Amino acid sequence: MKKLLSLAAALILTSGAFMASPAGAAVPQDGSAAQLAGDRSIVGLTAATLPTGAGSAPAAPAPSHQGSDRATGGPIVHQVPRVPLTIDGKPASPDGITRYNGRPLYMAAMLDRGAAAELVAFTSPAEFEQFVRKNGGPANALAQPAKEMTEDAKGATGESSAGTTGPSINFTNSTAIYEHSHFRGNLLATASGWGYRDLSRVSMYCHLWCIDWNDQASSVAADNHNGQTIWEHAGWTGSALWTPGGMGRVNLTDLGWNDRASSFASW
Secondary structure (H helix, E strand, C coil), X not given: CHHHHHHHHHHHCCCCXXXXXXXXCEEXXXXXXXXXXXXXXXXXXXXXXXXXXXXXXXXXXXXXXXXXXXXXXXXXXXXXXXXXXXXXXXXXXXXXXXXXXXXXXXXXXXXXXXXXXXEEEECCHHHHHHHHHHCCCCCCCCCCCCEEECXXXXXXXXXXXXXXXXXXXXXCXXXXXXXXXXXXXXXXXEECCEEECCHHHCEEEEECEEEECCCXXXXXXXXXXXXXXXXXXXXXXXXXXXXXXXXXXXXXXXXXXXXXXXXXXXX
């Protein structure tokens, strides 16, 4: 039945060349730069790309988009990244991350050799947060954000709806997750200092039935100073991935995080 519903949803929905931004501007769906406000855009950030030759690393199977049960916890199975990997300061083969299945890892999506991505992972939350602080991130990248976004506090693109409690998203000091790679598809954004506790309780779209945001993010952008953290489980728990401010990740598959996020926070 779930496969039939997913197929029906795909037939109902069609992808346009542009989507409406909160400011009424058109955001290109090809990941190119777009000036929404000021001199920066959430899709005009530095985007790390897959290093040459790294595509030989085995790709992890993508979790199902119907996997909302994962939001509340479950077995930790790490996807194999396609980029250089270090764990606790030591170089590791990408598939070596599977040795840590069953335990959380705390990761940072950094730049290596120019515009290529590097995944820096830690088994210790304290060492991870120390690394993040040294690289321009928040003091506590694993902490609960100061303010929580809710379903009622967002609009179609993650902005605050009239008459509800939530930040006004202007894409100059915010972060976002995107449904597809290269900043395409639906997006969910929130201002710095805010976060979503449980993405399985946040609707992406509703056509006859609703599809939630749990395990849906395939790219992320951090158009702020301190970056963004996404978590594997709801309640800002489980494995985590921090993206520095001013950075975008065009394909979370490269980092072993495709369709994996169940909560996130904007710093």
